[in-house]
Amino acid sequence: MIRTPLVAAAALAFLTLAACSRDGAGQRAGVWSAGSSTVFPFATRVAENFGRNNPGMASPRVEALGTGGGIKAFCQGLGPTTPDIANASRPMKASEFEECAKNGVTDIIELQIGYDGIVVATARTGNSFNFELNDLYEGLAREVPDASGQFVLNPKKTWRDVNPGLPNQRIQVYGPPPTSGTRDAFLELGMTPGAKQVPAAAAVEKSDAKRFEALAHTVREDGAWVDSGENDNAILQTLTRTPGSLGVFGFSFLEQNMDTVKAETIDGVMPSAETIGNGTYPLARSLYIYVKKAHIGVIPGLQQYIQEFMSDASAGRGGYLHDRGLIPLPEAELAAQRARVTGLTVMAKPEK
Numbered sequence: 001m002i003r004t005p006l007v008a009a010a011a012l013a014f015l016t017l018a019a020c021s022r023d024g025a026g027q028r029a030g031v032w033s034a035g036s037s038t039v040f041p042f043a044t045r046v047a048e049n050f051g052r053n054n055p056g057m058a059s060p061r062v063e064a065l066g067t068g069g070g071i072k073a074f075c076q077g078l079g080p081t082t083p084d085i086a087n088a089s090r091p092m093k094a095s096e097f098e099e100c101a102k103n104g105v106t107d108i109i110e111l112q113i114g115y116d117g118i119v120v121a122t123a124r125t126g127n128s129f130n131f132e133l134n135d136l137y138e139g140l141a142r143e144v145p146d147a148s149g150q151f152v153l154n155p156k157k158t159w160r161d162v163n164p165g166l167p168n169q170r171i172q173v174y175g176p177p178p179t180s181g182t183r184d185a186f187l188e189l190g191m192t193p194g195a196k197q198v199p200a201a202a203a204v205e206k207s208d209a210k211r212f213e214a215l216a217h218t219v220r221e222d223g224a225w226v227d228s229g230e231n232d233n234a235i236l237q238t239l240t241r242t243p244g245s246l247g248v249f250g251f252s253f254l255e256q257n258m259d260t261v262k263a264e265t266i267d268g269v270m271p272s273a274e275t276i277g278n279g280t281y282p283l284a285r286s287l288y289i290y291v292k293k294a295h296i297g298v299i300p301g302l303q304q305y306i307q308e309f310m311s312d313a314s315a316g317r318g319g320y321l322h323d324r325g326l327i328p329l330p331e332a333e334l335a336a337q338r339a340r341v342t343g344l345t346v347m348a349k350p351e352k
Contacts, residue, residue: 028080030058031305035070035087036181037232038116038250039287042321043087046309049320050301053308057301062087064231067181071290075100078294084302086290089116089181089250090188094350107293110347111306111337113315115327117251117276118186118283119263120173123239127167129159129246129264133282137194137201138162139171140225142218145200154220174235175219175248177227185285186248190266192216193282236261251276252325277327287326293344310338
């Protein structure tokens with residue numbers, strides 16, 4: 001058989017991985033997952049349970065690097081110096097899939113673990129908002145149309161400038177950085193459909209799709225939007241210390257902190273397990289883990305770990321991840337994801 005350089009490199013990396021596992025040179029004894037700060041508490045909980053149920057195995061290592069950071073580390077290649085699993089709060093992009101393939105990571109198992117929602121929240125003592133999707137774009141985009149339809153740097157200072165029905169409160173929102181899947185999902189689920197409701201922006205979408213994406217996906221740089229790192233706790237602390245500020249983070253984190261913060265409605269819908277699970281809440285999203293098939297059977301405990309992640313006891317309705325804030329998949333969808341684990345079914349290249 002004639003091997004291309006890419007296939008040969010991938011085969012060599014796999015053999016190196018297997019050798020390291022046998023002889024201890026550079027050996028890694030346990031599972032390593034990295035990525036989304038939203039998936040982090042779920043992955044950590046599974047790791048804790050796995051450790052209790054498998055006392056002879058090393059406890060899995062879980063890192064919160066953001067979705068983009070986790071996938072970047074995952075795609076660096078095969079072997080014990082790279083994560084076995086990338087945790088993600090959005091689907092893998094075609095460009096990321098291509099980067100993985102370039103580095104020999106060619107067989108990837110994509111598993112949807114459940115749902116979450118993105119919330120816009122305030123301190124419990126703060127004003128209440130009923131945002132419309134277009135308010136998010138018009139308040140937070142770097143460029144918005146003026147009265148003549150020309151795009152200018154966003155001049156709006158208060159939420160009442162955006163919508164007369166909103167509080168007369170300065171626009172100051174603390175949110176995740178560009179490496180975060182929560183940021184990506186907020187742009188796709190909130191800012192993009194919000195821009196489509198603004199006639200001047202909708203006209204740009206019809207004539208220049210790339211320009212429209214730039215308008216919808218570029219947040220303000222004048223202090224109205226503040227990147228707050230991958231630590232949702234930092235956003236929470238800011239909301240309680242800074243009157244009038246708002247924060248963007250996952251619903252699961254909100255549920256753990258209902259004593260100090262509250263969510264605001266989007267298009268009249270309050271985020272809840274029910275509205276996220278049935279899709280009526282506009283900022284509902286799916287959560288994923290991505291697994292290197294080549295590491296299964298080589299890294300001790302990897303297959304058992306992903307089986308634990310997708311089990312009824314964890315990801316099922318009433319499971320311990322449900323208790324922690326994960327919105328479970330319907331039974332049929334969860335069964336389909338389990339079939340991917342059993343069959344070690346690899347994903348196709350994403351469309352975009």
